[in-house]
Amino acid sequence: MYKLFTLLLVILFTSLTLNAQNSKEEYDNAVDYCACKIAYAYTEDFASKNPSLDEKKSFDEVISKQLNECDKNNVSSSVLEKLLKENNFNGFSKTLIPDVKKAKNSYSDNFNKEEAINNILISFKLSFDKIDIKSELSNGLNNKLQSFTTNENAVGKEKTITNVNSNYTEEINRLEQLIKSKKEEKSDSFIPNWLLLGLLLLSSIILFIYNYVNNKKLNERIDRRLSKSEYDQTKISSNQSSNRNANNSRFERDINQKILDLNIAVERLQNTKTISTSPSVQKTSYTKNIPQSIQKEIQRFVYAKTPISDKVFNASDVTENKDGKFYKFLIKDNNLAEFEFFNTENSAIRAVNAPDSFLYPACEETEPLNQNAKRIITNKPGIAIKQDDKWIVKEKAQITYE
Numbered sequence: 001m002y003k004l005f006t007l008l009l010v011i012l013f014t015s016l017t018l019n020a021q022n023s024k025e026e027y028d029n030a031v032d033y034c035a036c037k038i039a040y041a042y043t044e045d046f047a048s049k050n051p052s053l054d055e056k057k058s059f060d061e062v063i064s065k066q067l068n069e070c071d072k073n074n075v076s077s078s079v080l081e082k083l084l085k086e087n088n089f090n091g092f093s094k095t096l097i098p099d100v101k102k103a104k105n106s107y108s109d110n111f112n113k114e115e116a117i118n119n120i121l122i123s124f125k126l127s128f129d130k131i132d133i134k135s136e137l138s139n140g141l142n143n144k145l146q147s148f149t150t151n152e153n154a155v156g157k158e159k160t161i162t163n164v165n166s167n168y169t170e171e172i173n174r175l176e177q178l179i180k181s182k183k184e185e186k187s188d189s190f191i192p193n194w195l196l197l198g199l200l201l202l203s204s205i206i207l208f209i210y211n212y213v214n215n216k217k218l219n220e221r222i223d224r225r226l227s228k229s230e231y232d233q234t235k236i237s238s239n240q241s242s243n244r245n246a247n248n249s250r251f252e253r254d255i256n257q258k259i260l261d262l263n264i265a266v267e268r269l270q271n272t273k274t275i276s277t278s279p280s281v282q283k284t285s286y287t288k289n290i291p292q293s294i295q296k297e298i299q300r301f302v303y304a305k306t307p308i309s310d311k312v313f314n315a316s317d318v319t320e321n322k323d324g325k326f327y328k329f330l331i332k333d334n335n336l337a338e339f340e341f342f343n344t345e346n347s348a349i350r351a352v353n354a355p356d357s358f359l360y361p362a363c364e365e366t367e368p369l370n371q372n373a374k375r376i377i378t379n380k381p382g383i384a385i386k387q388d389d390k391w392i393v394k395e396k397a398q399i400t401y402e
Contacts, residue, residue, distance in 0.1 A: 027148075037137055053349065088354060103124065302337075304326070336386075340378035348375050378399055
């Protein structure tokens with residue numbers, strides 16, 4: 001009977017473990033389904049509102065074909081991230097993928113179906129800013145999470161486990177009675193329980209008192225050390241102060257003596273050169289009246305495409321033509337320039353949707369990325385130096401979003 005009981009427990013534990021693994025896999029697939037639906041809805045909405053941008057072409061030719069059947073095709077988060085980055089939606093990918101990881105990491109074996117659905121939807125809260133598909137996702141997740149039970153089913157499962165265990169209650173009681181009888185046979189050779197408890201309590205009290213006394217002595221030694229240290233520091237400060245005062249007095253005496261020597265020398269010079277005073281004054285006055293010419297720097301504006309790499313512009317892309325340009329250069333001289341972001345009709349929209357290509361190589365944000373921005377404001381221009389056929393960024397421009 002005991003072997004049978006052990007075998008049933010092992011079978012029950014194995015069954016629960018396999019069920020938990022299946023539930024986790026099903027939960028992760030549901031999260032991927034949710035991310036797929038959100039990505040499709042967002043890219044479709046963005047493409048419809050911006051038909052003249054490259055994102056519209058990317059949606060029509062690539063994204064819509066791969067994400068239009070999220071219910072049937074399981075698109076993993078890694079595949080989804082690569083798809084968005086390679087098709088002009090890198091900015092949205094940076095918002096969506098962290099929500100996917102958050103949802104998967106918050107899984108619990110104790111979730112029922114309602115708790116699992118709510119947990120997934122809450123994890124994707126930031127991705128619902130521009131789209132309203134929460135009810136559609138709830139229905140889809142309800143169909144995806146087939147192995148998860150409702151609250152009533154969970155209660156029924158607990159009752160079933162209780163009934164299985166109750167079938168072996170009689171066997172367990174018999175084993176307990178056997179163990180109890182063995183202990184009673186040997187009870188005469190052991191110290192009574194109350195005496196053992198008393199010894200443990202006494203040992204605990206002695207240990208507490210010992211620790212208390214040692215801690216008190218240790219604290220007293222620390223206090224003495226601190227007092228001595230404070231006294232030594234005070235003594236050192238007093239000596240340093242007296243030394244500084246003595247040095248200051250000596251320094252003042254030296255300065256006063258030098259001033260006195262200079263005054264005597266000036267008086268001697270005035271007495272020996274009185275004759276040449278008038279011509280000197282005239283010459284000085286004449287010199288002050290001569291105007292000084294100031295050469296103004298000749299400055300001009302040119303325009304540049306996006307950087308070819310981090311902190312590097314191609315010199316051949318920096319011209320006076322404004323078409324298709326994203327940066328405005330103010331040439332200070334032939335090899336030095338200040339630059340800022342050049343706002344046109346669609347330049348800000350394209351830049352915030354792919355900041356890794358348009359902004360981050362030459363700009364620093366003073367606030368988090370805003371994908372709804374229509375303009376990019378340059379708070380502080382960047383500085384670039386021309387070297388051979390490249391403009392090298394020595395100081396990035398500081399930007400905000402509007």
